[in-house]
Amino acid sequence: MGGRTGPGTSVPPGGLPVKVTVDPSKCQGHARCFALCPEIFDVDDYGQSSVRSADDVPVELEERVRLAVSNCPEFAIAIVE
Amino acid sequence: MSRAPVTDWTTDFDVMDERYLLDPFPIWDDLRKTCPIAHTERRRGAWMLTTYDDVTAAAHDVATFSSLEVGVIGAEEDPDPEDIILEYGLPPISADAPLHTWTRRLLLPWFSHHRVEQYEVVTRDLCRQLLKGFVPAGRADAASDYSQQIPVRIVAGILGVPAELSDTFTGWVRDVLEFADDQERARRGGQGIFDYLLGELAARKESPRDDLMSSLVLEKHDGAPIDDSIILGIAGLVLIAGIDTTWSSIGSSLWHLATHPDDCARLVAEPKLMDTAVEELLRAYSPVTMARIVTEDTEFRGCPMQKGDKVLMNFPAANRDPKAFDQPDRVVLDRLQNRHVAFGSGIHRCAGSNLARMELRVALEEWLREIPTFRLEDGARTTWAGGQVRGPRSLPVVFP
Numbered sequence: 015m016g017g018r019t020g021p022g023t024s025v026p027p028g029g030l031p032v033k034v035t036v037d038p039s040k041c042q043g044h045a046r047c048f049a050l051c052p053e054i055f056d057v058d059d060y061g062q063s064s065v066r067s068a069d070d071v072p073v074e075l076e077e078r079v080r081l082a083v084s085n086c087p088e089f090a091i092a093i094v095e
Numbered sequence: 096m097s098r099a100p101v102t103d104w105t106t107d108f109d110v111m112d113e114r115y116l117l118d119p120f121p122i123w124d125d126l127r128k129t130c131p132i133a134h135t136e137r138r139r140g141a142w143m144l145t146t147y148d149d150v151t152a153a154a155h156d157v158a159t160f161s162s163l164e165v166g167v168i169g170a171e172e173d174p175d176p177e178d179i180i181l182e183y184g185l186p187p188i189s190a191d192a193p194l195h196t197w198t199r200r201l202l203l204p205w206f207s208h209h210r211v212e213q214y215e216v217v218t219r220d221l222c223r224q225l226l227k228g229f230v231p232a233g234r235a236d237a238a239s240d241y242s243q244q245i246p247v248r249i250v251a252g253i254l255g256v257p258a259e260l261s262d263t264f265t266g267w268v269r270d271v272l273e274f275a276d277d278q279e280r281a282r283r284g285g286q287g288i289f290d291y292l293l294g295e296l297a298a299r300k301e302s303p304r305d306d307l308m309s310s311l312v313l314e315k316h317d318g319a320p321i322d323d324s325i326i327l328g329i330a331g332l333v334l335i336a337g338i339d340t341t342w343s344s345i346g347s348s349l350w351h352l353a354t355h356p357d358d359c360a361r362l363v364a365e366p367k368l369m370d371t372a373v374e375e376l377l378r379a380y381s382p383v384t385m386a387r388i389v390t391e392d393t394e395f396r397g398c399p400m401q402k403g404d405k406v407l408m409n410f411p412a413a414n415r416d417p418k419a420f421d422q423p424d425r426v427v428l429d430r431l432q433n434r435h436v437a438f439g440s441g442i443h444r445c446a447g448s449n450l451a452r453m454e455l456r457v458a459l460e461e462w463l464r465e466i467p468t469f470r471l472e473d474g475a476r477t478t479w480a481g482g483q484v485r486g487p488r489s490l491p492v493v494f495p
Contacts, residue, residue, distance in 0.1 A: 020436065042444040046206055059207040060200060061444075084432045085374075087151075087440055 031070040033094040036063045036080050040090035046084035047091055054079055098137070099161040105130035109137050110167060110384070112408070113278055116481040120424060132398045139169060141386070142398065143414040147419035147436070149396055151229035153387065153408060154441040159395070160387035160406060162443060163193050167407060167483040168275035168385050180289045182324045184210050185332035188443065195314055195442065202446050204331060205307050207255060210451040214249055218454055221248055222461035230465050234472060237353070238490035242345035243459055249450070254330060255306025256295060266336045273480045292330050296323065297379040307333065340382050341451040343486020345458045347380035353424060353471050353492050358428055363467045372428040373456050378435035379426045381411040382484045385439065411485065469494040
């Protein structure tokens with residue numbers, strides 16, 4: 015099976031610093047990540063999302079970044095712990 | 096056109112059946128449990144996928160599931176090649192790669208996040224004007240007086256065609272989508288759109304303006320101007336896909352709030368819930384089902400599909416799948432995890448999703464600002480359209 019079901023990650027924030035990535039080959043431009051956390055995610059005129067900075071996610075934004083992960087219909091966003 | 100009522104949904108389904116139009120949710124629940132890929136011989140035959148996993152898997156397998164025919168209610172017989180108006184249909188929605196890829200890139204910037212932000216003020220003004228027209232009366236048809244009037248005017252602005260013709264556009268689009276069972280009516284609607292856009296295209300070739308069709312006239316692909324039938328197909332797509340879908344979503348959302356006063360009161364009291372509420376209403380009342388055509392004989396999840404078979408991608412049913420959503424039949428306005436596929440999944444993600452989201456949010460915000468409490472009118476009938484696009488067509492409400 016495709017593994018496309020399930021509620022997704024729900025690890026509580028506040029642990030070790032994390033980074034986040036968007037897989038450009040999976041992103042289809044739903045723009046959910048940009049809506050949930052525009053501080054971290056950018057979106058271009060074609061709908062392609064990207065991460066603004068390679069730095070660690072600031073701790074105060076981590077919860078919303080995790081929401082972006084669990085709301086992406088394409089499973090394109092990953093947290094790197 | 097009347098047909099025998101459905102008695103067995105697993106082998107003889109009909110998405111235009113009265114029961115399905117009114118309340119498809121228990122039918123989907125039964126199918127997911129007993130036969131998640133249903134089949135019918137009606138309307139020249141089709142499969143129907145009802146689970147989140149199956150729908151998204153098929154949407155991603157574009158080699159097996161082609162978009163060359165996306166209409167849920169297709170023609171009853173193959174059209175005479177001479178009668179085909181648009182050689183490429185309505186790209187990119189009715190195209191596979193490579194045509195899909197480059198036509199989609201022409202279209203997307205018109206519906207980018209930043210572009211859609213610019214349409215918000217106009218949308219809000221429009222909603223306020225509409226509300227002014229009926230608020231004093233204490234009653235309205237929330238579908239035809241409000242929901243139906245919004246997306247068509249915004250899309251007209253993008254296409255650069257007169258908003259005064261909105262009712263005409265709406266009529267043609269309904270002929271094509273809602274009344275597709277009446278083949279002659281569907282054909283007439285399609286012809287109406289085509290003839291009208293043909294005239295508009297000629298005018299833009301003479302003197303380009305600042306609108307979508309003009310930009311397509313000036314664009315090049317592989318160094319050559321874009322074929323007229325592709326420009327007309329893209330413009331036709333914007334008209335057809337941009338009107339009925341979002342209007343249905345606004346109408347369904349208002350129906351939910353009219354029939355769930357607790358949710359309505361909560362949304363009025365906690366406006367910051369609007370973002371999650373919009374996503375949740377999109378999930379629970381997803382309007383759009385699309386079709387695909389199987390490209391080669393294959394077995395999909397145990398079902399023997401043959402080249403040429405039609406497959407209905409039931410995104411609305413996928414969004415009610417308990418394997419993908421906790422308590423899927425409950426509308427939870429603050430649902431935090433919501434990976435819904437109301438706008439599809441994979442390369443055919445609705446190109447207008449940013450616009451649709453904005454229109455739905457603004458339409459609800461403005462309605463609730465003027466009409467914080469409302470309910471269905473006693474004795475009046477709510478009617479629903481369905482098949483390709485589900486939503487209320489008549490929704491009489493009172494707010495005394």
